[in-house]
Amino acid sequence: MAALGRAALLLSFGLVVYALVGGSIAAAKRRRRLALSAQNALLASFATTLVAAGVLWAALARHDFSFVYVAEHTNIQLPLGYRLSAFWGGQEGSLLLWLLVLSGYSALAVWLNRRTRELMAWVVPVLAGVATFFAFMLCFVSSPFGTAPAPADGAGMVPSLQNPYMLAHPPLLYLGYVGLTIPFAFAMGALLSRRTDERWIVATRRWTLSAWMFLGVGQLIGAHWAYVEIGWGGYYAWDPVENAALMPWLAATAFLHSVMIQEKRGMLKVWNMVLVSLAFLLSIFGTFLTRSGVINSIHSFSQSPIGGWFLGFIIICTVFAVGLIYLRLPLLRARTKLESLVSREATFLYNNLLLVALCLTILWGVMYPLLSQAVRGETRSVSKPYYDFFLHTFGLPLLLLMGIGPLVAWRRASLRALGKTFLIPLAAAIVTGGVLIGLGFDSSWPGLLAYTFSAFVAASIVFEFVRGTRATGSLFRLIGKNRRRYGGYIVHAAILLLAIGIAGSSAYQTVRERGLHVGQSLELAGTTLTYEGLQTRQTANAVETRAVVKATRGNSTVATLHPGKNLYPVTPLGPQTSNEVSIYHDPRNLGDLFLIADQIDRNGTLYLKALVKPLVNLIWAAGFLFLFGSLVAMWPDAVEQRRLAERYAAAPA
Amino acid sequence: MRRSPARLVIALSVAAALAVFVVYTAVAGAGTPQIQPSDLARHTDAVLLVGKVVSSSGDAHSTVGLRFVLRNVNGHPRARAHVLYHGTVPDLFGVSREVVVSGTLHNGVFVATDGSLSTKCPSKYTPAKKTT
């Protein structure tokens, strides 16, 4: 069966190479049948990749240890769900997942746009070009279909990967990462076909939005996973692997905004081409970082051959994008100019600059070890203080802009108009700031600023909805008739919640650590934590040790928590302990009381680390609101669809 | 502003961002060196020490602390670093595990910053376990 998988991948490779070469010739020499044939090849590559994926999934499901990949990542005891998720648990399988999503998306995009033959003639070879790289890697460098004499049992899956997060996090991230390839391909296709209209933007708007949504949700799930499973008390560590997903997301956020300006005012055409390319290149760079171990390790490429291939591909794509944009610069002239620095276009521009600045500083931080090694011969790295500084410097103004943007009119806003619309949000911010300072929140100035700006943004968003509802009559109709705009405001509200949650749980958190004997207690934030004893439990594959800790406020018990450790005697890495944190969701501050059993001695001494993280649960709530807002913004609008169909129909003869 | 204020704004903003960046780097320093035990003797400043655990003993939560010995991840097979550490120890810590710890060399012993020990997870798909 592995042979079928290999054959299917070889077919995929052949098909995408044909689509690339044949499609390019067809587009350049204007050959209709060849273009259609290339399109069919791209569609067929999804079928063959699906077959290959099916082969791997089937092998995983039936414990076929003759597949090296199955033997390396699963064992007989592993439940079916995790066996299937082992598909993306290793290098080769995750590459296959990437190709599967890419070919699926490509097939869908090509199918939905098959009538715009002239644009698709060039989009097909670009999509095929990206797929060629991944198919090549899967066929000749890193194949999931290697076979060997089947061992009696497989190596099994690392315990930390055996949880529902592993089922959701990578696929969602891939739906996001790979999704950014589609707008890139359409943009390059538009340039290659010398089109000056906005068709490619209209065609890819929902693709960009959905990729961005998946990437955002995927990251939040990853953060939640880190928070509850790895359990160091935080949710984001500025690790290169985490940044790998954040950077394309920031670039895509900037692109989503600036593309609106191009649609409305015909400006920023070159900028949008650069942004969409940046988002795509960062998505490839992101997966390259995650797999090659280039940054985490000290001495890079020699350790992982796959890194070299990816780097080469990134360079080729960068040269292609930059070269093409440069060659087509004359076509990308703006139709209008920015009329006023006080206009919604201008705020979008500032928003873009801040987002890109943040993205690039993160990129610099991630690349710094490699750059310093190359330039000074010594590897240096930056850490949390660096990232926090720039998150504050660029992120806080961004937060404020989120509130300012909706209040400013397009084209030109007079100061009188601004005075009217700004008045109440500004008042809300000042009052909030004053109250917070009075309550002692000035212990952290970034936190104080975040909260104050949030008050401004909250007031601004509420007013948008109130004013809009008054004008249209009902909230439902308001949102229904302006899905993009009000869906966008809902997403802004989600980002606002996210900002408040992050500010509260980082700027205003309390941490205490102590070694405790049974009966002793530790105090923090008005709560007393008393260590009552130890409990041990034996399960199928682990010994679970839990410390019983009672949390009391005054005379009443707030909760009983059970932080501890699990010992897994048998794993691919030998005996393993895993940290099991205990979290109490405190309704008083919408935050968490977070307990970590740092160390449990044989004599029963517990080294307890306790954190109070106010407002942290807003972060997860924000995820749901973000999802909802994105869906509203994406929701098809019959009126708009009709108008667009009429616009792009053939000219009346 | 008749001639495209956009260009001016962009230029000024980029300049401002760069200025902020340069000032920050000048003030806060350009990162921390990441070194292996073989290079340790040459550094008296705060560094990030990367190495593989050879042996360890003691208790990181006791006053005496955890003492462990690191060797190079690659090259210089004889190089050793002696580390004294207090604070949280990651679950994956153990002999032959690759770890990163920050601190400074004092009298031949690398005194680590409390809680700065982290391990690199051998699988490619989980980020390094952090303790701070």
Next chain:
Amino acid sequence: MTLALVLGAGLALAVVFFVARPFLREPAPTSDVLDEPSELERRRLELVEERDRALAALKELEFDHRTGKVTDDDYREQVGPLRRSAAAALRALELRAEATHERIPSGR
């Protein structure tokens, strides 16, 4: 093993057939040229987009005025030029459409 062989061969055949289909369906077509929008069509598209932009901007201005984001003075100031550019775009499109109508009977 033979199952894999059969499936693989079947897949390969299906795929090759699908890719060759355009050539098999039309072995000797009258025209194999991939149409591209003529200069006329491109211009029309640009004008249509300009018209839609102007109309959308007008609609948004009206909405912003109704919700109180744009003052009466600002509205009066901006609505005139916007209406004019929308009208201009509509007129240009009509002219283009007329020109196309005239050209086709005589030009073809």
